[in-house]
Amino acid sequence: MINVIVELSKYLILTLMIIYTFHCFYTVRQQDEIERNELLRQQMVLIFFMDFTAFLVIYLKTFNFQVIVFYVEMMVFFAAVQILYRIFYKKASLLLLNNMCMLLSVGFIMLCRLDIATATKQLVIAAAASGIALIIPVMIRKMKFLRRLTWLYAGVGIILLAAVFLLARTSYGAKLSLMGIQPSEVIKITFVFFTASLFSRANDFRTVVQATVVAALHVGILVLSRDLGSAVIFFAAYLVMLYVSTKKPQYLGLGLAGGSLGAVVAYFLFGHVRQRVSAWRDPMAVYQNEGYQIVQSLFAIGTGGWFGMGLCQGSPESIPVVKNDFIFSAICEELGGIFAICLILVCMSFFLMIVNIALRIKNPFYKLIALGLGTEYAFQVILTIGGATKFIPMTGVTLPLVSYGGSSVMSTILMLAIIQGLYILREDEDEEFERRRKEAAQRIRAREEARRARDI
Structure with a gap:
């Protein structure tokens, strides 16, 4: 009986995910506010039923009571996030909020299936980050001095990256964390704020040189620390x-040429770069060594097919570092290729919404922040999925909100809170524009009435 439930559940989960993904794009096009709110409520219902089905299957396959406890805690967390945002930020983007909850749900499902202790840690970190994130939108609206902290952002970023390079221990071939924290995740935000602050004041040649020097220092330290994924994200x-x-x-052409030249130089200077390129070109030739991860990842993706094997039916634990770098492969194996495509489309919806917010903001500082954070998010998704599918060499970055990683989850939630603040600013700008338009129309009507009165 349990095997029948597991088999049917994968089709139900897939159907719910397909409907949710359709809602992501259809909601944006919906002009009627009542209809749009109804679609957003339907998204919440879809998330609830998907989580309920997935955790029921995991419990039936493991009979671990901790799964039920975790599910209840997770649902309380999601309910708190949805309610608090609606109370404190009535102008917030609920679609962004729903997408965040959906991606976190997928991550919690896979982490709980792989290791309940890891999933619990992830939930605690996500809850703490969401608590901090609740104050960020109001900070974005009120703290106008953030634009003036240009060189503070640059100094903090370079000092922290240098500290990691000098003091951190090597883990999986790279220096990533210091005292259990990965500073590069937070520095993604400060780097964007630095660049936006500098370019919002001027964009002449002198400013470009200053920004390029600081960016080169960030990327150079990351390359020396062998954190190649973060280096690519900063550069992009x-x-x-x-x-x-x-x-x-x-400038774009020179940047691409410089990046390409830097990649060639890094290939000949650093052995770990050559190893990753070798594993990407022909992983079977180096299967026993650096190609093992990629081969196992491809086996998992191929085994899952379009519909997946079902939760707890595959062997994703055979992939090294599956909870961090290769969770996309685990999703493909147990939930299927169609589910994975829908996940990519949800991430794309995230990015398109951020770009749309950036295009409609008039303030150049906030516009650049939105574009920078959106680019970092998109490239992190591309690098993770591209590495797991052998589309590009593996760079060792996590899938935002889905993979296990405290620093990554916290920084992504904070980034989304900043985007929410920018979305609210955009709504304020639209309201101010509409108010001024109405006032101008009233003045024109008053002048017309006064002119008619004089003529009479």
Whole structure:
């Protein structure tokens, strides 16, 4: 009986995910506010039923009471987040909030299936980060001095990265964390704030040189620390913000050429870069060593097929570091390729919403922040999924909100809180524009009435 439930559950979970993904894109196009709110409520219901089905299956396969305890705690967390945002920020984007809850749900399901202790740690970190994130939107609206802290952002970022390079221990071939914290995750935010602050004041050649030097220091230290994934994310965010600010294709071309040259130099200078490229080119040739992870990942993806094997039916634990770098492969194996495609589309919906917010904000500082954070999010998703599927060499970054990683989850939730603050600012700008338009229309009508009175 349990095997029948498990088999049917994967189709139910897949159906719920497909409907949710459709809602992500259809809701954005919906102009009627009542209809849009109804679609957002339906998304919450879909998340609830997906979580209920998944955790029921995990419990039936393990009979571990901790699974039920974790499920209750998780649902309390989601309810608190949804209620508090509606109380404190009536103008917040509920679609962004729903997408955050959906991605966290997928991560919690897979982590609970792999290791309940890890899932519990992730939940505690997510709850703490969400508590901190509740004050960030109001900080974005009220603290106008954030734009003036340009060189403080740069100094903090470089000092923390240098401290990691000098003091951190090597883990999985790279220096990533200091006292259990990965500073590069937080520095993603300060780096974007630095670049946005600098370019919002001026975009002349002198400013470009200053920004390039600081960006080179960030990326260079990360490369020396062998944190290649973060280095690529920083570099991509800088290039996008540089091009948007200056609107000069030659800067973009020089940046791409410089990045390509740097990658070639890194290939010949650093052995770990050559190992990852070798594993990417032909993982079977180095299966016993650096190619083992990639081969196991591809086996898992192929085994899952379109519909997956069902929760607790596969062997994702055979993939090294599956909870961090290769959780996408575990999702493909047990929930299926179609579910994984829907997950990618939800991430794409996230990114498109951030870009839409950036395009509609008039303040250049906030516009660049939204674009920078959106670019970092998108490239982190691309690097994680691309590495797991052998599309690009593995860079060792996590899938935001889905993979296990305290620093990654916390920084992503804080980034989304900043985006929520920018969304609320955009709504304020729209209201102010509408108010001024109405006042101007009233003045025009008053002048017309006064003119008619004089003519009479």
